Amino acid sequence: MERITPVVLLVSLLIIFASVVNQTRANTCVDELDTCENCDQRCKAKHGPSSESKCDHSLVMPLCMCYYQCAEPLQTQTPLKICNGGAGLCSARCPENCCDTNCAQKFNGGHGFCSTLGNFNLCQCQYPC
Numbered sequence: 001m002e003r004i005t006p007v008v009l010l011v012s013l014l015i016i017f018a019s020v021v022n023q024t025r026a027n028t029c030v031d032e033l034d035t036c037e038n039c040d041q042r043c044k045a046k047h048g049p050s051s052e053s054k055c056d057h058s059l060v061m062p063l064c065m066c067y068y069q070c071a072e073p074l075q076t077q078t079p080l081k082i083c084n085g086g087a088g089l090c091s092a093r094c095p096e097n098c099c100d101t102n103c104a105q106k107f108n109g110g111h112g113f114c115s116t117l118g119n120f121n122l123c124q125c126q127y128p129c
Contacts, residue, residue, distance in 0.1 A: 029069075087124075
């Protein structure tokens with residue numbers, strides 16, 4: 001009888017832990033991003049700085065898996081507002097994909113593009129407000 005109590009306690013804790021893990025993973029989505037080259041950078045550029053990447057070597061060709069927070073469905077049909085921001089200048093050292101990565105790191109859900117204004121090549125960001 002004395003040994004049953006610790007076993008029951010251990011099983012109860014395992015059940016509680018498993019249910020908490022399932023609740024926290026309920027809104028996690030997965031995106032397959034081709035090869036593992038620059039996996040983390042591409043994942044964060046596409047799904048924001050809170051996304052996590054993992055290179056799955058269980059396949060013949062390693063595959064970049066990107067885990068990110070799924071967007072919860074909107075309660076109303078109101079359109080999503082888009083805000084604009086900046087992330088410096090685009091250049092040969094920081095082309096379009098670098099700009100996109102910088103915007104993803106600076107703004108949650110942000111995407112970037114290079115835009116020429118006069119003699120300047122600006123990195124402009126768009127993100128949900």
